Amino acid sequence: MEKNTALKDTILFVGFAAVVLCLPIILEPIGANYPDLLQKIAIFGIFAIGFNILFGLTGYLSFGHAAFIGVGSYMTLWSFKLLTMNVVPAIIFSVMLAGVFAYLIGYVSLRRSGIYFSILTLAFAQMCYSLAYSVLTPITNGETGLQTRAIRTNPETSLLDADLRVIDQAFGVQEVGVPTTNFFGMAMSGYTGFYFCAVLLIICFFIAQRLTRSNFGMMLKAIKSNQNRLNYTGIHTRPYLIAAFVISGMYAGLAGSLMAATDPIAGAERMQWTASGEVVLMTILGGVGTLVGPVLGAGLIKYAEQKVSSWNEGILENFFSFLPETLQHLMTNIGSLFVGEGWHTTLGLMFMIIVIFLPGGIMEGIQRIANIFKRKSGDNSKGASAPQPAE
């Protein structure tokens, strides 16, 4: 059993890493191999994997994880402004700060379960969102958002309008205008940015895989299965839940940090409840409690967001050009409800279809297909090995 599990995990990990690193090639046929989309898929993949540690393993549905995205983004921007444009310190500080926030929010919210927990997390996230627009404007720069600027020459200038970058200055880094974010000199844009995010996604996947297979992960699954029974089994479930919440918050902080690292601007809209809802959709769409599912869900939603929202009536007319003119117009008119600004309708329909027919998400669909092939190959092998009357 031990060897089997280890082997399966190794195959899954290697396969996952290979697919992630080859994404630009794999997604080329569907026109999704441009860096901006690839970065988003990797970043939201990290967010969804982390969210799944809480939701998938413990069953606690948080509607407030966008708050940690915001915390990660703002912390990263401040690291760029005060310390260095290198992303490493920014990521470390962001993940740590998101962990502290997650501990504080989790400590209070996890006093309740079920819908009350969800509402508490939602309330905290909305509170963070409102604070970012009001009393915290000296830190968040309100509606304008926090951005990197040129080095401050006049000490009177506010830090929102000029940066210090003390580490870069100490090392004598020459800046012309506003510098780009970098990983020890490599610019965090384009494919470099994607591969940086991809490597972090692979590391995050590895950690999530180890967590899921650990004793700790088993306790989280037991919480989801029957928390009350676990209490009578000698386990204090609260520390386990807080640990899961903090780990998942740190994943969200990392995702927020990477968003800011690849596009150095942080706004409060990243903390809006819709962002928290989006990760719930990604996880359910891909497959709650599975390792790969949330990443698939993230990829699918980000692809749909970028591609379907960019389609317009012209593209649809071309697409339906093989039909007679009347029918072509009719199909274009109907189709236009689901593309462009109406892409959310497509997402909603996709979500409904998957939840109704595949409650376990895309991963359940893949599992069903795999089972059909297994049965077929089982029948074939049985037929081959069955003794023949003449034998």
Next chain:
Amino acid sequence: MSVAEDIANEPGRSFERGVANSVLHIDDVHKSFAGLHALSDVDLDVRQGETHAIIGPNGAGKSTLLNVCVGRLKPDRGAVVFDGTVLTGKQPHEINQLGVARVFQTPEVFPDLTVLENVMVPALSKRDGHFRLNPFKSFARENHIRDEAVSVIESVGLKAQLSDMAAAMSRGDKRRLELAMGLIQHPRLLLLDEPTAGMARHDTNATIELLKQIKQGGMTKVIIEHDMHVVFSLADRISVLAGGRIIAQGKPDEIKNNPKVREAYLGEEQV
């Protein structure tokens, strides 16, 4: 406020009371629900290594008494003392960590886990304590615990279902699984709430044999049961609850012949 309440308000305080060799001492426990007295003036001592049966008609307060013992319910008055430690006011997981395990009347298993995982979880809890954050300690590499879990599962007759999900099991099998979950912890006190309810006769007899074997190991047990065959096969002493009060205590023969018990619980039925 009674002495027991004073003590109960000081969790963890050492408490030596009751009869000699008593491992569980229930001291003047009262519990009522909206004016209905579920338990009144309950005093009970369970001796080290004995199997103590609590019997009584439906609604007598038997399960309420066990719920008070494991921290599920807080008594209105009185205290429960286990091996010198007051349990009243403690959380269920703390009571379990002291060595008190419970088998529930309605099967309480982990439906989304396999039979093996169901039994390994309590074993890990016994070894690691109530919380351990070691995210990289692989569950699949717990060979020692797995071997022991397989052995306990085999002893309750579920070895063929080792990899089955608990949700798919019959009620009787879930009860046996629950028993395995209790036994793997090697508790000093095992509280069994109708452990054979829902089992076929041959499974009941197998469970009796299993519990007899455990008895030889010296584990103290409190058993609530309606099946008199089970009670008289296992019990060293019996307490009879009726209307929330203990109306009789003694050895099985004494209980059989106690007129109060006959009247309150057994009626005219010959035991």
